[in-house]
Amino acid sequence: MSLALSAALSASLAATGVVSVVSPAAADSGDGDATVRVVREVNANGKWDQALEPGMSGVSVVLTDDAGRSITGTTQADGTVKLTPGNSLGGGKYRIEVKNPDKGVLFPGFASLRSDLIDPTVLSSNVEFVDLSGGKNVEITTSFWSPEDYCQKNAMLVTACQNPTIPPQNPAPDSNRTLTSFPFDARGEYNQLTDLATTGDTGTVWGLGYNKVTKQVFSAAYAKRGTKYGPGGPGAIYRTDPATKQTSLFTKVPNAGSTGHNPNAGMDEAFGAVVGKESLGDLDVSTDGKDLYVVNMHDRRLYRYDATQPTAAKEKASYAIKDPGCAAPGDWRPYGLGLYEGKVYVGGVCSAQSTGSKADMRAVVQVFDPVTGQFTGTVMDQPLNFPRGGLTAPGLPEGTCNGEGWYPWTNVRPLNQDGKACTHDYIQNPEPELSDINFETNGDMVLGFADRFADRAGWALPSTSATWPATTAFQGGDINRACRGGNHMFVLDGNGGCTNNATPENSGGQNPDAKEFYPGDNTGAHHENSSGGVAISKVETTIPFTAMDPILKTGSGVRWVDRTTGTAGDNDGNFLNDTFGKARGIGDLEVMCDEAPLQIGNRVWKDLDEDGIQDPGEEPVVGATVNLYDADGKKIGTAVTNERGEYYFDSTVTKNVKPEDFPYGKTYTVKMDNPADFQAGGVLDGWKPTRPNQGDNDQVDSSGETSGNPFPAVEVTPKGAGQNDHGADFGFTNPQADLSVIKIGPAKVGPGEDIEYQIIVTNNGPNTATRWTITDPLPDGVTNARTSNADCGIAAGTLTCSGGPLAVGESHTITVRANAPIPQQTVTLKNCVKVTGTEPDPNMDNNNSCVPTEVPPVPVIDPAIGGAAAAAALGGFLLIRRRRGNAGAAM
Structure with a gap:
């Protein structure tokens, strides 16, 4: 890029309030623009009332792509800023985050559930997700409010x-x-x-x-x-x-x-x-x-x-x-x-x-x-x-x-x-x-x-x-x-x-x-x-x-x-x-005026990379049940996530909580505790809560913690009237881990000899295996089975081992020994081991491994051979067969 072109680009970004904080890529992404409007809400109805709610200038708005790159813009006098990915960002999917300019005084305004981003008079939360791929343009309106601004109509x-x-x-x-x-x-x-x-x-x-x-x-x-x-x-x-x-x-x-x-x-x-x-x-x-x-x-x-x-x-x-x-x-x-x-x-x-x-x-x-x-x-x-x-x-x-x-x-x-x-x-x-x-x-x-x-x-x-x-x-x-x-x-x-x-x-x-x-x-x-x-x-x-x-x-x-x-x-x-x-x-x-009402929410999503952060390309969880409980454990509200994974509890927009049940100064618990959601056929079947409270930004992380309970929950305590909280987010992972097992053993051992097996468990990803178990039924006839691995045990002829976590690409080796049988004819010991894990395994074909080991019989020794020499040659074992036709002759 020439110096002149670079200077022109910088001037253009400055004119729109946009500042790039990453090195530009080589070419324009071809993605569209996001126009973000920030207004000051007053009436808790989740709509932008243009005659009452002016734009807010000087508010920082961040556009982030799936690679974690971002640009920042600042709203102008009318409360708007246009964010253009250009050659700085790419990927089509973006997260928009509007920064609170005065925390403790301003809080997120009331947002509305919405299936799309078509109508800019419907208020979004301060964190929004947009698809700008293929040149699509999006216009959204979000808000902050001071609870002291609220009043009921015709007070x-x-x-x-x-x-x-x-x-x-x-x-x-x-x-x-x-x-x-x-x-x-x-x-x-x-x-x-x-x-x-x-x-x-x-x-x-x-x-x-x-x-x-x-x-x-x-x-x-x-x-x-x-x-x-x-x-x-x-x-x-x-x-x-x-x-x-x-x-x-x-x-x-x-x-x-x-x-x-x-x-x-x-x-x-x-x-x-x-x-x-x-x-x-x-x-x-x-x-x-x-x-x-x-x-x-x-x-x-x-x-x-x-x-x-x-x-x-x-x-x-x-x-x-x-x-x-x-x-x-x-x-x-x-x-x-x-x-x-x-x-x-x-x-x-x-x-x-x-x-x-x-x-x-x-x-x-x-x-x-x-x-x-x-x-x-x-x-x-x-x-x-x-x-x-x-x-x-x-x-x-x-x-x-x-x-x-x-x-x-x-x-x-x-x-x-x-x-x-x-x-x-x-x-x-x-x-x-x-x-x-x-x-x-x-x-x-x-x-x-x-x-x-x-x-x-x-x-x-x-x-x-x-x-x-x-x-x-x-x-x-x-x-x-x-x-x-x-x-x-x-x-x-x-x-x-x-x-x-x-x-x-x-x-x-x-x-x-x-x-x-x-x-x-x-x-x-x-x-x-x-x-x-x-x-x-x-x-x-x-x-x-x-x-x-x-x-x-x-x-x-x-x-x-x-x-x-x-x-x-x-x-x-x-x-x-x-x-x-x-x-x-x-x-x-x-x-x-009455005191300002409250709103708590807002998003449930699939955390595919298990980092606990709401990345732009990660999909919402649709149709999940979220319940709200008061300090006494009484359920006071129920919500179901919409097409965009959103949910809210309030008495003025969603209207799923009674005002008298939802005063400020109390501790409320938001839970995702509907068992049917996690059972077979449920919207979260096979999914589990992601890591909570990652990073220092509560607006884009996951707040749901299990704390020993089967379902994730988060406590919210609004200290004052109208102190809305849109950070009660829940991320879920379906953390697949491709576990494989290989068993190594000798191809042939002599009768009664020591057999050493090695079992190697490997995690091929894409996520950490939090827990793995191998099961190895030892072959019939072996004796004196033993292992020095502390995470293993042998009972009723079966070796069982457990461990974890096992990071992507990491392996764990187990050694087990036993004495081969002393067969009368050649036998093949087939030893098969199986590995299972806590996470779903996308490739079950590599979860079993078998190794055959041949054990020949003890050879028949001619009586003419000296017994002591024969015994020594056979490791102390001696078998004398009487020949037919030589009845009465002892061997």
Whole structure:
């Protein structure tokens, strides 16, 4: 190959993400291509749902031929890579192995049983076998998943309504709902609500968390003007059981602030300065249900509690949330939380309250590692002075400030906005709070921003002081997307970090300079109507968020936007609360997802070379029975291998196990223990388990061990929900060993002489003979039979020897001796030996060997010969025959 051609080939391989790791052969194999797509599964159905399951880039995929040669490719942005055997590989049959890019976080996605590889929307396991001979091309799709991504379809959502205590003469009754739940697809007014708690139970709460293990809802106290704390005060966290609708105090977070509400003093005016600075922010529960995290907005620490118990007397730990370098230390205001792939994400804003400059407003997200108990870095640090939509209804009174952007925090009502006097009581002046953090399936962040001004200004309140004139506040929160930039830091859509989906038509004619991934967060004249709570169910095509005027009606509720286009229709909402008008009367939002299900599998094959590794050319075992047993030995599932040797146990795709019988954290045993499979006519008749656990790759070896039992088995212990295991593979060998035997002995011996036989057993292959036995019935008449071989014995005239193992090409020699008989006439001793083995023997013609040995009679000695001389000549034996005709004469 010329240097130019070699360079061109290398460039071509690099362009497709393929790197050869073997020396190329002399000519192209003529085999076709394998296109492999790797996606991130979310719904445990064994299908590639293109709208929900994006491709995964940067995943290594290895193509291996039957000779053990391989090439490696890397998936591109769409999750695909094309692997071409070319002149590097050959043989037609190939194994594809997709490497897990993040073990311990990602696990094999749910795969489907399939008879062929025709449909690329059917998910394969991460190890697949393909035939590319004759130029055939194959396209397969496989997946990984994070169990935390799973949710059932149309799961329940839970949020918190907020109820006012001003005006003080007409407070909302304690019987008003706070926590309420409804199905994901509920739309309309108060549609399909199930009330879980009241103001009397919880008071005003914002942060919500759902423990999917114990199925409990947690809610955190919140500081908001004109609406009271619950019985636990400003640091209270409540625990609500949705099944019984009973609420109790879970814990009190210390140092959460001490400012009290006073609705009788200027409509609780003084409390407005406390908003975002005391009580609690967002709350989340870890996927495994063990930890509850909450932000204390007063001491600016992250608190961690044991979420497995009904109450927590004290936190497990608390951690300072570091000031990211705001204009002044007091400007750092943490609030939001998010959990993703084992890490905790803590969000907050630099409020710019110390400077009043928009240039000093920033949104920051830091990462906390629960294992080390340390904050490990910042993943987003974004300015908040980008253009946004505002309040632009036609005919608004003169002096209305529309709030087209974010504004620095203050403690008073602004008199001016962007050079315009705010003289009318209508005002929108959004002060940013980064209140919620979620992650899309592809890793983008979806952020909820609340409007602090709405929580401290209130709805339709009279003038209470010279600095606080009559106010009707319109909230102006936001739902934003943040995508990774070139330095792997997240960049907000408002700063151009993500696709801009906004058009004049879908954003209500808002500020044409505004960039939004989710332009559907508007209704009517309100171009930014998010209330700061966001929830993502990754099995749905829309994102719900808490919102002002979720439908064309004044109040609060939940609105939905499309996850891809960011758009929404006028009626994509569920109206829940009218007590705070347009000034935010609703809290956080959570999806009440079930725990992820499990899948165990997946392949039974014929290990022809007995190396314990699934080689590309080795055939599957079709129609074999595989059983699943729980820790008590109860059979809970049965599978039969398909045309490709695959089997799976699960409750969602194959549906051969009941969900209640298949929880994680238990030890399960997978057995191939159907006796009929191994009996005559069975699919494994003559086959036995191959060597288990060979090499360091559990995905391509055999896991079945006998451990003294007649059938192979493997134990699997999924430690967490959704931790699928596709490494429960069983290899079987039909280890033929061609044993041959040769017997060597003398052609002739004299009467009574010692006869020495040698028996040579040889293994001609193709596999090791694990055990062999020779049987040698010694000829009649021989005496004093003996052997010095320790593995032999003689009983009832038969020599029997056993041994093993005997490697291919190896021989074993046995020596046996006996004394010949003393016949009266010539006899031929025919000595035959037979060898048998444990493994099937493909050539039985060489399993027997015979050797004849002639023994002449003792010669008749004439009496005339001296007796002593004759005896000496015959070795001590003397036979004298009387001649006929010489009667009376003795010899």
